[in-house]
Amino acid sequence: MTTANVNFRQGPGTGFGSLGTVPSGTQVDMQNCDDTGAWCSISFNGQNGFVSGRYLQLSEPEQTTGWPRSFQTGNGATLVLYQPQFTEWDNFKTLKALVAAEYIKDKNAKPVFGVIGVSGQTVADTEAGEVDVSQIQVTQLDFSALDRASLTDLTLQVGKIMPTGTITVKEDRITAGLAEYKRMDDVEGLNSEAPPIFVSTEPAILVQTDGAPILAPVKGDQGLSFVVNTNWDILKIDDTSEFYLRDEKSWLTTKDVSAGWQPVADLPDLIKSLPDDDNWKDTKEAVPGEPFPGNQPPKVFYSDKPAEMIVFEGDPKLEPVEGTGLEWASNTDSDVFFLKASSTWYILVSGRWFKSASLDGPWQFTTPDLPSDFQYIPEDAPYYSVRSSVPGTSEAEQARLKASIPTTARVEVGSLSADVSYAGDPEFKPIDGTSMSYATNTNDQVIQVGAKYYVLQDGVWFVGDSPQGPFQVATSVPDEIYTIPPSSPVYNTTYVRVYDSEPGAVWYGYTMGYLTGFLAWGVFVYGTGWRYRPWYRPGFRPIYFPRPVTYGIGAFYNPIRGTYGRYGYAYGPYRGIAGGGIYNPRTGGYIRGAAISGPRGSAGFITAYNPRTGNRIIAGGARGIYGSWGGKVVTGPQWSRTRDLQKDAVNRWKRDGTPGNLANFDRRGDVFAGRDGSVYRRDGENWQKFEGGRWGDVDAPSRDAMKDRLGDIGAGAAIGAGAALANRPAGDKLKDRPNQGKLPNVQKPANRPAGQRPAAQKPVQRPAAQKPVQRPAAQKPAQRPAAQKPAQRPAAQRPAKRPQAPAHLSRDRRARSAGNREVNRQRNVQRAQPRPQRQGGGGAVRRGGGGRRR
Secondary structure, three states, rough: OOOOOEEEEEOOOOOOOOEEEEEOOOOOOEEEOOOOOOOOEEEEEEEEEEHHHHEOOOOOOHHOOOOEEEOOOOOEEEEOOOOEEEEEEEEEEEEEEEEEEEEEEOOOOOOOEEEEEEEEEEEEEEEOEEEEEEEEEEEEEEEEOOHHHHHHHHHHHHHHHOOOEEEEEHHHHHHHHHHHOOOOOOOOOOOOOOOEEEEEEHHHEEEOOOOOOOOEOOOOOOOEEEEEEEEOOOOEEEOOEEEEEEEEEEEEOEEEOOOOOOOOOOOOHHHOOOOOOOHHHHHHHOOOOOOOOHOOOOOEEEEHHHHHHHOOOOOEEEOOOOOEEHHHHOOOOOOEEEOOOOOEEEEEEEEEEEEEEEOOOOOOOOOHHOHHHHHOOEEEOHHHHHHHOOOOOOOHHHHHHHHOOOOOEEEOOOOOOEOOOOOOOOEEOOOOOOOOOEOOOOOOOOEEEEEEEEEEEEEEEEOOOOOOOOOOEEEOOHHHHHHHOOOOOOOOHHHEEEEEEEEEEEEEEEEEHHHHHEEEEEEEEEOOOOOOOOOEEEOOOEEEOOOOOOOOOOOEEOOOOOOEEEHHHEEEEEEEHHOOOEEOOOOOOOEEEHHHHHOOOOOOOOOEEEEEOEEEEEEHHHHHHHHHHHHHHHHHHHHHOOOOOHHHHHHHHHOOOOOOOEEEOOOOHHEEEEOOOEEEEEOOEEEEEOOOOOEEEEEEEOOOOHHHHHHHHHOOHHHHHHHHHHHHOOOOOOHHHHHHOHHHHHHHHHHHHHOOOOOOOHHHHHHHHHHHOOOOOOHHHHHHHHHHHHHHHHHHHHHOOOOOOOOOHHHHHHHHHHHHHHOOOHHHHHOOOOHHHOOOOOOOOOOOOOOOOO
């Protein structure tokens, strides 16, 4: 709740633009805050933005939100529950967790520790970043040190405190804990070829056309045309063959779109008389035009295929990356690094890393074999977000997991229908490697499988007996559709599935692959990397259907929102090559980018654009596809909450204080449930295990990343990860993992007993020095070894008496911290001099490559 009238800003700082004022006393949904609490991300009136943390206070008492929690049992004992550790999310339907617990029989009794296992059925609300958990039940009670009476008392109390209805958990709390355990498969067959990359040390923009420029008339045959397949407003006067390019309120002109652009002061009358419709609203607002600031027009690069651009403010300014051999280019919006040891440049484009000995190229794909220095990019750096694109980091694993969580919806059979329009008679093209074909001359995705035609519209499959329909909701989808390769422009359809069915209804769901975000090379990337040729029919009114693109849109991963965004004004007012004109077969005309772009977006909101339909979805997390159906489709979370008949019971559970009181003990926070059924606690860098009714020292969990992973996977069939690891990319080898960096290898010998009892030390102390000296006294050796053996035996027996704590505990501790902070990454997306007004996609994240600077 706000405690005063507070400015609602686009980013975490006073340098960002204002979205208005949040009145005092307003309840807002707080997403996350930076470590100091200075700035917090909130949702207010359907917008995401930032407010000063000093004017916020929790509207819910800490007693119902903090951990650990204490309860009084029927027998007067005290039960303390520690924060749950999520262990498995089976098919994103069944969530399992372990809870370390403490049972104190009475005030004179010693506490007994144990593990409680719980599970529940889930429905993910990916737009809100929440997960609904219902049908919660206890699956495990492991308190070996309790007597029968106490165990009975404990069992009854645990049954009472379990919620009987649906509870809501932040998605970040779950994914932070599961990212290291739940291995997701990589996609095979994505393209890693570098796109054209332009570099400039002065203000610049990138003009792209999808192939040769395609011209269509603006108003009948009066002599004014526009370039359909571009990311900018480009008009042409037919009589003079002059092209005019709009850059905000200013204009450039040339007779060759690929070169020679010059500023123009006076526009032709034809441009001044553009139609009064939404197609040209933004363009008309730039007429009659204004001079460029400082009379310095931008440099114009041109490409006839998807390309990327890096713009520096002057020569690259490199700053050292602490703890690594890397340097970061601080005077560009792009992600650019320089490795001093090899004099190599590294850039991040659409989630893929490329390297070159020169900024002029050639560029080589290098994601699978990034230098280990990238593993140690600081978490508090302004370029922190790139860690999500570094294989092996927890940020990358969490991004991959988030991308795999399905957004689901319940669709009643007969409630929806699909309408498909073609440019002429339906035309189909074979899908390589399959017996299927897809329609080419339509904006819809139509796939022929045998004698049936399947249509995918806004996350729902339909089926019909002819390409024109009629189409009805499909209750099942042929398995063959899911064999479509990434080289096909309809590959993203393989990420929409039937997740469940019931009489009269089907549960559909899609993952981020439907929005062309894929798992590959150990990270999460945007686009398949393949270039798909558009469908084009020439004529006085040409027909052009674009296809999905990977580059040329300034795509980047936003770790705060867990998805890809497309920012970067230098890529055009419509944010990319796919945002030009969309042909509408129903009207025989074009929908301009301005008419379909929707609102510019608010801080933290991401635009998900489907070039095949012209739909631009504005939603938190870019996952609002099912909202396109209005009230005809009920999303999974809505349905699960509506059918929750025990809602009142849940409210009573919250109101009556059954969750217990916050256990106010200094050491309570660092108690963990081990997957071996034991309880562990951490004090600083020291670890202990509860065994035989008391705490005993154990060695700290290993920090060897690869060893941890192999151990967890080998021992835990429950996490189902073996196959996934086997399918990881070739670059994900032992030598490439982060355990080869300085942190794990430096600390591991100091934390492991083996480092203090090497085989080499025992012979040095025993044979030469001690045996000759001790032998003259025949009996002494028999007795003295009793004194010496205890000194040596613990070293030999220590592994049995003092085992190493399970490797997962270190990750559980980090995940607990990350989940509690709700990721806490706002401060890391700030730049030295934020200019949010240049962000066409809106928001605090200055990413997207080559934002033009003035």
